[in-house]
Amino acid sequence: MKKIFLILLFAIQIFASLDFGKFYNKEIEILRSLDVDTSFIANKDFIAIKKEFKKYKKSHFFNTKSDSFIYIPTIKRLISEAKIPQVFLFMAMAESNFSLHAKSNKKAIGIWQFMPQTAKKYGLRIDEYVDERKDPVKSTKAAIKYLKYLHKKFGRWYLAALAYNSGEGRVIRAIKRAKTKDLNVLIDPKKRYLPKESRRYIRKIIALALIGNDENYFLKSDFDYILNRGSAYSLAIVKAKGGDVIDDIAKNIRIKSSILRELNAHLKYGFVPPYAKNYDIYIPYIKLADFKENYKPSNIKKAFIIYKVKKGDSLAKIANKYEISYKMIKDFNKLKSNILKINQTLIIPIPKKSKIVYRVKKGDTLLSISKRYGITVAKLKKLNDKKNHLIRVGEKLVIIN
Known part of the structure; x- marks a missing residue:
């Protein structure tokens, strides 16, 4: 029996080596970076990844002309600087295909698919004006912080990835039931220690990482260019003042408003939160010189309506009229109470939908x-x-x- 097993294992390894050719070493490198034992290469689940290559290439790599891919160099740099496995770049791809607007049916949002509670725990602001789950830089830093915490807790990167996807409690229970941390056991489809989605999740990350390291494939696509493009095509972080309007900044630096709004999708209404003295926004790196030379704070009179309080008005009534929240009016006017006076002047921000x-x-x-x-x-x-x-x-x- 042992002899038959060794022959089968040898045959599988030869098959894998022939099928992937010179990328066999890349497979081993990817597995090791996730703390996965190299014996996993003979696992039927790993071998099944090959069958999914065609689907993943079509759904994740063929649409590289999407604006979302401008964030890839920045995400890759942040992951590298944090000294976590580069494979986690492909976790972002698995989660959202790098779309800031990605939204799950469980209300997870952004490139890293943060739920509100976890987002706030790791420093992302969600309020009337911003949802920083859609901030490409801040959300990536939060995801890195969360992954490091999970790695410290579980001791292995593949467990950190599984916990990121399915939750810490579910992975803890799976390990207790399985009485092991071995990946082969935890993702066993018959034992079902983890949900099907989570079992597929780790395979999908590995599959995408393998495609991402297939040089022959990328000679025929744009992804290698996008993945490795220089700083001229990445993001620059600049400071804008509270109340600044994205459309005004776009005009100053001679760029389409739609592009700048997309890069700053975390700003819900197209303007910087009024409570911020200075706030990070993103522009293409090639526009940095234009920003330094031409940036001017927005003219608040042009961007907002000046409203005089009438008899019978209330913050709620005015807010309802302009389809904004009463808190937004309070913040912009630095009001300490909800009480208004007749003829009082209020600044009303007019949201422009993206x-x-x-x-x-x-x-x-x-x-x-x-x-x-x-x-x-x-x-x-x-x-x-x-x-x-x-x-x-x-x-x-x-x-x-």
Whole structure:
């Protein structure tokens, strides 16, 4: 029996080596970076990854012209500086395909799919003005901090990844039931120590990492260029003043407002929170000189309405009229109470909804696009005057969050 097992194991290893060719060493390197025992290469679950390559290449690597991919060099740099496994770049891909607007049915949001409670625990602000789960830099730093905490708690990177996906408690219970931390056992489909989604999750990260290291594949695609492009195509962090309007900044640095709004999707209404003396926003690195030379704080009179309080007015009534929250009016006017006086002057911020023009790519559906941007299919159809679900490759769709 032992002899038969050794022959089978040898055959599997030869098959894997022939199938992946010179990338066999990359497989071993990826597994080791996640603290996975190299014997996992003979695991049937690992071998099954090969069958999923074609699907992952289509759904994750063919759409590299998406604006979301501008964040890749920055995410890669932050991961490298934090000295955590580079494989976690592909965790972001598995979580959201690098989309700031990605939203799960459990209300996780952003590139790293943070739930509100976890986001706040790791320093991300969610309030009337911002949702920093959509901030490409701050959310990545929070994810790194969380992964380091999970690694310290569980001792192995693959367990940190599993806990990130399914929760600490679920992984602790799985280890107790299995009486081991061995990955082969924990993701055993028959034992079901972990949910199917989590068992697939670790395989998916490894699969994406393997594709990401396939040089022959990337000679035929744009992803290698995007992955390794220089600082000229990455993000620059600049300081804007409270109340600054993104459209005004875009005009100052001669860039389309839609581009700057997309880079700063964490700003809910297209302006910097009024409570901030200075607040980080993102511009393309190639526009940094323009910003330093031409940036001017927004003219608040142009960006906001000046409103005089009338008899019968209340903060709630005024807020309802302009479709904003009463807290927003209080913050902008630095009011200490809800009591208003007749003829009192108030500054009312007028939110401009973020408009995005999306070009349909191969494999897209109205459902997949709506999920990516966190809107309903019905709203997407209405915005684009669609009578049915048919879309064409190259077609432009208007999306308003």
